[in-house]
Each structure stands twice: as structure tokens, then as C-alpha cells.
Amino acid sequence: MSEHATRRPVLGDYATEIRSKNAGPFWVTMETFMKDSAGYAVAADESFLNEAVVADLYRVDAEQVQIFRIPALNVVKISFPRPVTQAGLRDRDIHAGQHHVPLAALRVPDRLTREDLVPIPEEELIFRLPTVFTDAAAERRHRKERLAGALRIFGRFGFEEGVAGHITARDPEFPDHFWVNPFGVSFKHVKVSDLLLVNHQGDVVQGRHRVNRAAFAxxxxxxxxxxxxxGAAHxxxxxxxxxxATGQRLEPITQDACAFYEDHGCYENYSGVADDPAEGRRIAEALGGHKAVILRNHGLLTAAxxxxxxxxxxxxMERSAQAQLAAKAAGSTIQISHEEAKHTYGQxxxxxxxxxxxxxxxxxxxxxxxxxxD
Structure with missing residues (x-):
């Protein structure tokens, strides 16, 4: 692993030695012997190491901290009253030989020179990808955690309307079963342990609550x-x-909306609460192979x-709908061309x-x- 991937440097990295000792029973003296003039420049930088910083590290009065900078020797010397008198009942370092440890561990602010500006190999840079699982139980736990997290996020975004709304995660071992939020529990409060496992007949096979019949359907x-x-979300x-309610589809008027360009359907019927499996099948048909469908007079549904x-x-999609409605309320809109919308969709x-x-x-x-x- 390159130095770019290592921890942030501390003062001790720039020193050959940092030591501490008693200066009588009531004072401590610490000396930092820096490796070279560059290290000394770090330790002697008053914006980095000053009386207030030392006082905060050792919980002493800043006005009693004394700092001596000796450039000829690349040494910085620090003295201050012992926080605990030598050999007192609370003294855990009678010779003050360990007092230097917090100072040595003091993190150094980022400093760059031209020599530091070396391209980092791409393979050493962080770029997250989905976890590939070989164990069904581990994958199940992962999906349930993502589901509970997604529900909390929906709650934070204000997507709740009473007990309406549901997100599901297909079980990795039993694909004809899915995990779903419990009926009547706030999105903002759902925990992993609250989730229900439901089969395609609408039976709850794991969990303590009832399932929303519309969620099942x-x-x-x-x-x-x-x-x-x-996953599917509604x-x-x-x-x-x-x-x-307007009969519109999502139009390519913003970059974000292009994620749905020619990739969302529209279910044109409304027949009340969608708790009939036949209604669910019609919605699934309108969704088709798309990532989303607009349910007329009802809302949005996505799958991935x-x-x-x-x-x-x-x-x-919700935010793109907001942008579209706001833009049209303000006046006429300018659509992204078909070619550019398709290109952006690919991105x-x-x-x-x-x-x-x-x-x-x-x-x-x-x-x-x-x-x-939990």
C-alpha cells in the first residue's frame, strides 16, 4: 500500500525522539528532537503547536505553559505545571516519563509540497461496489438492513402519508418471498427486526405485524x-x-430526469386502493421492464x-417530478433533445x-x- 493510503501523520513521525521528565515535583518538561529542519518547521509552527494546544492536551492553564523554540538544534522544549503533583495520590506517572505520549500523537495538519503532488494509482482510490455474497444468510441480513435504512430515509424525506407506502426486498434464498415494512409502523421507526417476510399469496411467514394488503398486491x-x-418502492x-394527477410523464428537462427517459411507464387506470392481486398484476404489466411507473391519481413506483x-x-423521480411541476408553473420549458437525453440516460x-x-x-x-x- 502506498503512503497515500496510510494514516494521517502525527508529530512523532517528524521527530527522532520526544521525551518528557520531571522538572521538580511540580513541573514537567518535554523536548521534541526533530529529524531535520523540515520537521522542526512543523513543531515550531505556532499555528499548530502553541500554548493553547498544550493546555488543551494536558488540561492545564495556557498562561502557565512555556514553549522554547531552538532552531539551531531543531528542538522545541515545553514546560508546564504537572496536572498532578509528583507522588500524589492520583499520580500515575511519577517520573513524568509518559507525559510526552499525547504530544507525540498530536495530528499534524495537511501540508503539501510540489513533491507530494504525485498521481495516485486508480486502484488505490476508494470506489465502492455492491458486495458479492456467497452466503444466503449474510445476503438476507444485508438486504434487510438496506430496506430498513431506505424506509428511514423515506421517512426523513417526508414520503409518508399515514400508513400508505411500502418498500420491498426479495429474499435471496426464497425468491417467491419478499421482506416488507410492517403495516401501521412509521417509516421513521422501522428496525430490521420489525420487517415482515411475506409469500406471494400474502401470508406473513416471519414477523409480528400484519402486512399492508396493497403492499402484497x-x-x-x-x-x-x-x-x-x-427491490421495489412505492x-x-x-x-x-x-x-x-396531470396525466404527464416525466419529461427530459433536467439531467436527473434523463435517468427515466424512455424508461418509465404509466398506469392509466384508477380503481381505488390497490389491494386486489389483479390490480397488482395490471400495475406490474404497466411497469414492464422499466425502472419506474407513474400510477395515475396515485403516485410513483420504482423497481431495480x-x-x-x-x-x-x-x-x-420524486424530485424530478417536483422540478417539472415547478418549471411548468413558472413558464414554458426547454426539453433536452432526444439524442442528448439518450446519451445522458446512458450515463x-x-x-x-x-x-x-x-x-x-x-x-x-x-x-x-x-x-x-436492531
Whole structure:
């Protein structure tokens, strides 16, 4: 591994020795012997190492910290009152021989010279790709975590409307079963342990809650018709519903909308809550091989080769609907040409692109909502 992939440097990396000792029972003295003038320049930089920094490291009064810079020797000497008197009851370093450790571990700010500007081999740069699993149990856990995370994200984006809305993940071992959010539980509160495993007859085979009948009717049909679809997402989001009520399709008026160019269908019927399996099959037929379908007077539905991509396609389709409605309310719109829209679709509309775009959102939600993994 190259030096580019190593940890951030600390003060000790620039020194031949950093040591500490008592200066009587009440004071500590530390000396940094730097390797060369460049290292000394780091240690002597008052914006990096100053009285306030030392005071913060050792919890002493900054006004009592003394720093002596000796360029002829490439040495910086630091003295300050011992935080604990030598040989006192709380003294854990009677000779002060370990006091230098926090100073040596002090992280050095990034500094660049022309010599540092060397191209890093592409294979050493971070670029995430989907995990390839060989164990069904591990893949199941992964899909459930992504599903719970996607539901939390939908909740954060305000895609809930009462108990309406559902995201599903096909089970990797039993493909005629899918995991789905429990009926009546807020998107914002769903945990991995709350998820339901449902078969294509609508029976809950794992979980404690009932399943939303519309979730069963729609998603069972989508997963049955689309063996490639691991994930599917539907909710009653505001702008998706608004667009569905106009009879419009998503138009190529923005770069993001081009992800759906000639790749979304429209279900033209509305016959109430979609809790009839026959209605689900008609929706699946309207979806066809596309990544999305607009359900007239109802909202949006997306499907993809991962939960990640299905969730992201829904999010960006909702925002593209918002942009289209806002643009048309402001005046006439300028569409991207067919050739450029097709070209852009090839750049942003493939399944891996949807998966990749979801990763920062998942990182955010797992950092703020770690309980979703329970």
C-alpha cells in the first residue's frame, strides 16, 4: 500500500525522539528532537503547536505553559505545571516519563509540497461496489438492513402519508418471498427486526405485524413479473401524486430526469386502493421492464436490481417530478433533445448508478439512526 493510503501523520513521525521528565515535583518538561529542519518547521509552527494546544492536551492553564523554540538544534522544549503533583495520590506517572505520549500523537495538519503532488494509482482510490455474497444468510441480513435504512430515509424525506407506502426486498434464498415494512409502523421507526417476510399469496411467514394488503398486491405482482427486481418502492409522495394527477410523464428537462427517459411507464387506470392481486398484476404489466411507473391519481413506483437502486430511483423521480411541476408553473420549458437525453440516460440511468447514488444517503441514516439495525 502506498503512503497515500496510510494514516494521517502525527508529530512523532517528524521527530527522532520526544521525551518528557520531571522538572521538580511540580513541573514537567518535554523536548521534541526533530529529524531535520523540515520537521522542526512543523513543531515550531505556532499555528499548530502553541500554548493553547498544550493546555488543551494536558488540561492545564495556557498562561502557565512555556514553549522554547531552538532552531539551531531543531528542538522545541515545553514546560508546564504537572496536572498532578509528583507522588500524589492520583499520580500515575511519577517520573513524568509518559507525559510526552499525547504530544507525540498530536495530528499534524495537511501540508503539501510540489513533491507530494504525485498521481495516485486508480486502484488505490476508494470506489465502492455492491458486495458479492456467497452466503444466503449474510445476503438476507444485508438486504434487510438496506430496506430498513431506505424506509428511514423515506421517512426523513417526508414520503409518508399515514400508513400508505411500502418498500420491498426479495429474499435471496426464497425468491417467491419478499421482506416488507410492517403495516401501521412509521417509516421513521422501522428496525430490521420489525420487517415482515411475506409469500406471494400474502401470508406473513416471519414477523409480528400484519402486512399492508396493497403492499402484497402490488409488490408480489412486481416481484413475480420481474425476476431481476430485488427491490421495489412505492409511497404517496406529494409531487409524485401531483404529477400522476396531470396525466404527464416525466419529461427530459433536467439531467436527473434523463435517468427515466424512455424508461418509465404509466398506469392509466384508477380503481381505488390497490389491494386486489389483479390490480397488482395490471400495475406490474404497466411497469414492464422499466425502472419506474407513474400510477395515475396515485403516485410513483420504482423497481431495480437492489433495494438501494429502487429507493434512489424513487427519490430522484420524486424530485424530478417536483422540478417539472415547478418549471411548468413558472413558464414554458426547454426539453433536452432526444439524442442528448439518450446519451445522458446512458450515463446516469443504469442500475449501478442508482445503487451508487444511494450510498451517501445510507451512510447518513446509519450514522444518525444506528438503532435501525436492531
Amino acid at each position: 402490488i409488490h408480489a405482482a412486481v416481484h413475480a413479473a420481474r425476476p431481476d427486481a430485488v 409511497s404517496h409522495s406529494v409531487y409524485g401524486r401531483a404529477l400522476s 436490481g437492489s433495494v438501494d437502486a429502487a429507493a434512489y430511483w424513487f427519490i430522484t 446516469v440511468g443504469f442500475d449501478l448508478a442508482g445503487w451508487f447514488q444511494f450510498q451517501p444517503l445510507f451512510d447518513q441514516i446509519t450514522r444518525t439512526d444506528p438503532d435501525l439495525f
